[in-house]
Amino acid sequence: MATVTVRKLDDEVIRDLRLSAAERGVSMEQEARDRLKRPLPRQVPDRPEDAGKPKWHLKASIEEILALGRKPKEPIDHKAESDALYDYLDEQ
Secondary structure, eight states: OOOOOOOSOOHHHHHHHHHHHHHHTOOHHHHHHHHHHSOOOOOOOOOGGGTTSOOOOSOOOHHHHHHTTSOOSSOOOHHHHHHHHHHHHHHO
């Protein structure tokens, strides 16, 4: 088993953890362990510019998986794609 040390937690997080542990009758350490076992939400936060775009879905269709192995219909312009990526990162 691994050990994780988390520093600089907000006082509200500690208070919430302490209260939740007390309600269940377990230690704060056990409460933290139990919370970390739960799956984390995988939702992307809503942003105004994402309003009409489809949400993430975690299951791929067979067609989507098979498309990964197909050659593209047109050659890829790697320089243009690279430039677009750096432009995007500069905007962030």
